[in-house]
Structures are given as C-alpha cells and as structure tokens.
Amino acid sequence: DVQLQASGGGFVQAGGSLRLSCVVSGLPSDDYAIGWYRRTPEKAKEEIACMTLRDGSTYYADSMKSRFTMSSDNGKDAVHLQMDNLKPEDTAIYFCAATEWYGTECLDYHMSHWGKGTQVTVSS
Numbered sequence: 001d002v003q004l005q006a007s008g009g010g011f012v013q014a015g016g017s018l019r020l021s022c023v024v025s026g027l028p029s030d031d032y033a034i035g036w037y038r039r040t041p042e043k044a045k046e047e048i049a050c051m052t053l054r055d056g057s058t059y060y061a062d063s064m065k066s067r068f069t070m071s072s073d074n075g076k077d078a079v080h081l082q083m084d085n086l087k088p089e090d091t092a093i094y095f096c097a098a099t100e101w102y103g104t105e106c107l108d109y110h111m112s113h114w115g116k117g118t119q120v121t122v123s124s
Contacts, residue, residue: 002026004034004115006096011121012086018120020081022096030054033099033106036070036081038092039117046092050106051079059107086122093117 008020024034035050049060049070058070069082079096095118097111 002098002113004096004098004113006094006115006118009094009118009120011123014087014122014124016086016122017082017084018086020083020094020096020118020120022079022081022115024078024096024098027053027098031101033101033109034072034079035097035106035109035111036068036079037095037097037111038090038120039095040092047107048081048094050109052101052106054101057105059105061107083120086120088122088124091120091122093119 003025004022006020006022008018012018030053033050033052036048038046038048047061048064048068051058051070051072067085072079095114097114099109099112
C-alpha cells in the first residue's frame with residue numbers, strides 16, 4: 001500500500017522558516033507524482049507544488065513560487081517542502097499526496113493517496 005506521512009510542522013513567528021518532510025513508502029515504481037497541499041477553513045484545499053519522481057521535475061503554483069521550495073531525498077523515499085519568510089496567512093494543515101504520473105506537468109493532478117497532515121501555525 002502507498003503510504004505518506006508528513007511531519008515538521010509547528011509554531012513559528014512571521015518571517016521565519018520551516019522545513020516539512022513527507023516519508024513515502026509502497027510506491028510500485030518511479031512513475032508517480034508527489035504534491036504538497038494545504039488546507040485552511042477559508043480555502044478548502046490549496047495546491048503548493050508537485051514533483052514527478054521519474055525525472056525530478058518540480059512545479060509550483062504561481063502564488064507559491066517565491067517562498068516555497070520542494071526537494072527530494074533518494075528519489076521516492078522522502079520529499080521536503082522548505083518554507084521561508086512565513087506569513088500568518090500560511091497557517092494551515094499541510095499535506096503530501098501521491099498519484100500515478102501521466103507524463104505531463106503534475107499541477108492539478110487528482111491525487112490518489114493522501115497522508116495525514118501536519119499543522120503549521122505562523123504568529124504575527
């Protein structure tokens with residue numbers, strides 16, 4: 001079974017940084033895309049970035065490009081989300097998710113597998 005577990009959330013002051021991690025297991029191949037999302041009461045789900053494991057290509061939602069960076073360790077074992085210059089409006093539950101890769105940019109993919117989220121709280 002495909003399993004994902006996000007971690008690394010916490011409390012941080014505005015302007016600070018956090019690095020989230022997502023441990024991935026059970027992927028049958030590298031033909032998968034992994035994405036980071038967040039959810040707040042105001043925005044049901046917001047896409048942040050995604051990565052295609054086969055070639056390591058990374059894609060970002062336009063509003064996320066300047067402060068968020070997605071990376072991976074050992075290919076499909078773990079992915080990370082570096083978040084810099086955090087703002088109170090970044091307060092959310094952050095999730096990682098995975099789905100089969102169809103050979104295209106992975107933004108807006110319908111994710112099949114979701115991990116439990118990690119809470120990020122940014123104080124002003």
